[in-house]
Amino acid sequence: MAPADIRKVILNILERIAPDEDLSHLDDSKAFREQMELDSMDFLDIVMELRKLYRVQIPEADYPNLISMDSTVTYLTPLLKDVPA
Amino acid sequence: MHYHTLIIGAGMSGLAAGIRLAYYQKPVCILERHTTIGGLNSFYRLRDRNHDVGLHAVTNYAAPGTKTGPLAKLLKQLRLRWDDFALRPQCGSAVMFPGKKLRFTNDFSVLVEEIAAAFPPQIDGFRKLVTTIETFDELNLNQQAVSAMQVVSEHITDPLLVDMLFCPLMFYGSATPRDMDFNQFVVMFKSIFKEGFARPFEGVRRILKTLTRHYKELGGELKLRHGVREIKIDNGRAIGVVLDDGREITADNVLSTIGSVETFRLCGKALAGQTVPGDHGPIEQFQHGAISFNESISVLDCQPKELGHGETIIFYNDSERFTYDAPSDPCDLRSGIICSPNNFQYENDQQLEDGIVRITALANPDYWMGLSPEVYAAAKADWGTRIIDSAVRFMPEFRSHVVDTDIFTPKTIHRFTGHLKGAVYGAPRKILTGDMPLKNLFLAGTDQGFLGIIGSMLSGITIANNQLLRD
Numbered sequence: 001m002a003p004a005d006i007r008k009v010i011l012n013i014l015e016r017i018a019p020d021e022d023l024s025h026l027d028d029s030k031a032f033r034e035q036m037e038l039d040s041m042d043f044l045d046i047v048m049e050l051r052k053l054y055r056v057q058i059p060e061a062d063y064p065n066l067i068s069m070d071s072t073v074t075y076l077t078p079l080l081k082d083v084p085a
Numbered sequence: 086m087h088y089h090t091l092i093i094g095a096g097m098s099g100l101a102a103g104i105r106l107a108y109y110q111k112p113v114c115i116l117e118r119h120t121t122i123g124g125l126n127s128f129y130r131l132r133d134r135n136h137d138v139g140l141h142a143v144t145n146y147a148a149p150g151t152k153t154g155p156l157a158k159l160l161k162q163l164r165l166r167w168d169d170f171a172l173r174p175q176c177g178s179a180v181m182f183p184g185k186k187l188r189f190t191n192d193f194s195v196l197v198e199e200i201a202a203a204f205p206p207q208i209d210g211f212r213k214l215v216t217t218i219e220t221f222d223e224l225n226l227n228q229q230a231v232s233a234m235q236v237v238s239e240h241i242t243d244p245l246l247v248d249m250l251f252c253p254l255m256f257y258g259s260a261t262p263r264d265m266d267f268n269q270f271v272v273m274f275k276s277i278f279k280e281g282f283a284r285p286f287e288g289v290r291r292i293l294k295t296l297t298r299h300y301k302e303l304g305g306e307l308k309l310r311h312g313v314r315e316i317k318i319d320n321g322r323a324i325g326v327v328l329d330d331g332r333e334i335t336a337d338n339v340l341s342t343i344g345s346v347e348t349f350r351l352c353g354k355a356l357a358g359q360t361v362p363g364d365h366g367p368i369e370q371f372q373h374g375a376i377s378f379n380e381s382i383s384v385l386d387c388q389p390k391e392l393g394h395g396e397t398i399i400f401y402n403d404s405e406r407f408t409y410d411a412p413s414d415p416c417d418l419r420s421g422i423i424c425s426p427n428n429f430q431y432e433n434d435q436q437l438e439d440g441i442v443r444i445t446a447l448a449n450p451d452y453w454m455g456l457s458p459e460v461y462a463a464a465k466a467d468w469g470t471r472i473i474d475s476a477v478r479f480m481p482e483f484r485s486h487v488v489d490t491d492i493f494t495p496k497t498i499h500r501f502t503g504h505l506k507g508a509v510y511g512a513p514r515k516i517l518t519g520d521m522p523l524k525n526l527f528l529a530g531t532d533q534g535f536l537g538i539i540g541s542m543l544s545g546i547t548i549a550n551n552q553l554l555r556d
Contacts, residue, residue: 019166020150037152041550042161048554052109 003073005085010072013049017042028069050076054083087335088112090553091326093313093351094342096124096502097538098530100296102340102545102553104163107305109554114334115305116326118312118503122297124342125502125509125531126538128290131491134439136382138493138501140289141398141424141443142282144257145275145539146174146191154280155539162546169295172283175397176428180249181479182402187249191281204246214240223271226517226547227363233270234263248407253277253400255409256422256445258536260374260510262410269515269536276537282397284429286437292538316341316348316526318355323526326351338553341521342530342545343503344511346373348521359522365514368522374508375411377495379448381469384489385440389425393481394442399423401479409447416468417447418475442483444476450495450506465492510536519548527552 001009007028014023014036021036032038046066047058056079058066065075090106092099095117106113121127126139147156149167160167177195180187185203189196197215201208214237234247241247251265254273259265265273285291301307312329316339325335341348349356349368360367389395402420422445427437456464469492473484495507504511515534519527527548535544 016164017161018152019164020160021152037157039158041158044550045162048109 001080001083001085003077006073006076006080007069009050009053010046010069010076013046016049017045026069028073031067032069033067054080056080086112086114087337088114089336090114090338090340091116091334091336092340092342093326093348094124094530095119095122095307095309096342096530097126097292097296097541098533098545099124099340099342100293100300100545101159101163101542102342102529102549103300103305103307104296104303105546105549106553107300107303108164110304111553113305114336115300115307116311116313116328116334117307117309118329119501120309122307122309123289123293125498125504126289126293126541127501128288128293132489134384134489135288135290136491137288137290137426140284140538141257141422141426141445142175142284142429143170143172143292143539144273144277144280144282144537146172146281146283148174155276155543156280159539159542159546162550163296163299163542165295165299170292171285171287173286173429173431175282175284176395176430178253178282178398178400179396180252180400182245182249182252182407183405185245185249189278189281191283193279196278200246204243207241207243207246210240210242211246218271218274221267221271223268223275226551228268228517231267233265233267236267237270244406248402250274251409252402252407252420253398256400258510259409260376260508260515260531261513262376263408266515269534272536272540276540282429284426286429286431286435288426289538296542313351315353316351318352318523321523323352323523338525338527340527340529340548340553342528344373344505344508344530345371345514345516345528345532346512347503347505348526348528352523352526356522361516361522362520363516363518365516371512371514373505374510374512375450375506376409377411377448377450377453377498377507377509378445379416379453379465379468379472379492379494380443380445381472382491382493383442383444383473383483383487385442385483385486386488387486388436388440389427389442389483391440392483392486394425394483395428396423396480397425397428399479401476403475403478411451412447412449415449415452415464416472418471421446421472421476423476423480440486442480444472446472446475448495450508453494453496454499454506456496461496465494504531519552
């Protein structure tokens with residue numbers, strides 16, 4: 001998957017976790033938490049959704065990489081490079 | 086079929102845990118002894134009328150679009166939209182004690198103003214108590230029990246106000262007589278006074294049906310009339326369950342929502358002398374609760390509002406001090422709860438077909454559990470009348486408008502929930518982490534310790550997340 005595909009995957013996950021949030025104005029460089037209400041349970045859900053979808057394991061030490069859309073896509077690009085879009 | 090997790094009990098917590106597991110594609114099966122879902126919060130049909138049992142109101146109300154708090158957290162975790170529960174806010178409630186009435190609504194400032202007007206010397210202390218409550222982390226699962234009476238009395242010196250604040254919180258969630266754990270007090274204070282009451286127009290059915298449909302769509306299995314008589318244990322692990330009819334089902338994990346002592350019993354001798362992780366000590370030290378209620382449900386030939394009764398819920402007490410304990414009489418007639426499901430702000434001024442008044446009073450579980458079948462019905466009717474006669478002192482007269490009546494007792498609660506002694510709020514000692522003496526056996530629901538309808542669902546979610554979805 002290319003970074004643009006990964007971005008779409010993350011957006012889909014966020015829509016599922018928070019269906020009442022408007023994500024059309026999401027700023028990719030800013031922390032998710034500054035733009036929408038996400039607590040620690042929600043971050044864990046992003047990790048679990050990725051595992052469910054692509055069997056990708058994200059160790060707890062790497063969770064800080066999931067702070068914003070940009071950092072998440074950068075972190076996931078090498079992990080998902082062989083996954084078909 | 087071998088499951089990832091077997092869940093015992095199709096109440097709010099079991100269904101919510103089931104949704105989380107099914108969503109993450111774990112083979113999961115919920116086993117329910119009863120013929121319908123819901124457990125303590127269920128529904129039934131009697132003489133062509135729908136009734137709710139348990140639920141007076143959903144606490145933890147938040148308006149549509151609210152993104153923080155327990156309700157928002159719950160909806161996100163279950164992947165539900167706000168509209169799925171269709172909660173409508175209360176009209177307004179009150180605590181009525183001798184010479185004092187405190188009104189409260191879903192706008193917390195109303196209660197603050199009422200206290201300032203009725204108890205001027207106490208308002209500063211009350212504000213300090215609110216700050217203590219707001220800064221308290223009730224979601225920390227590794228905390229020690231602290232007496233709420235002690236903490237509250239440090240801020241508020243008038244025992245009448247102390248009792249009036251405790252009364253609704255105890256009635257709606259305390260498994261402990263005469264006091265609460267401060268953690269539980271904070272949970273209840275926030276859910277009732279700060280967030281407030283709501284109800285779907287269709288009652289608890291709406292919530293349970295939403296949960297069940299969602300669970301099944303995700304691939305979860307639900308088996309009614311499947312009581313569990315034993316949890317099978319081998320080599321220190323739960324390996325499955327034995328059903329009432331002798332059939333066996335195997336699983337990697339078992340999540341019980343039926344109560345701590347009730348779960349230990351299903352494990353039999355294998356747990357003797359074992360300890361619950363986290364300073365809880367051996368299982369023999371755990372006791373089931375003894376707080377239970379009688380409730381009389383009156384169907385009226387008119388709306389309660391037409392008789393001048395506009396409150397959603399009234400918590401009343403006629404004595405100098407409020408006593409929250411199992412009474413020595415069959416029922417405690419000094420205090421109680423008056424709830425009218427008509428008095429919520431339903432959409433487009435929709436109104437329930439029948440007027441309903443539910444009156445709930447503390448009951449003596451031993452008396453009701455011990456009655457012989459011949460005298461049970463008469464005792465139930467007699468005390469139902471006495472409860473109503475006591476409650477009309479705190480509301481407009483309605484007795485001549487009653488067209489149908491139903492009554493439940495601790496015995497009814499025991500029959501439908503399996504809670505020993507019909508203990509509505511379970512055991513006084515909660516196991517917040519959900520840990521049990523076996524590595525792959527867990528506890529959710531009433532005895533895990535999150536309270537109310539929203540709390541019970543969050544209990545199932547939390548234990549599923551922390552204990553069953555970590556691998």
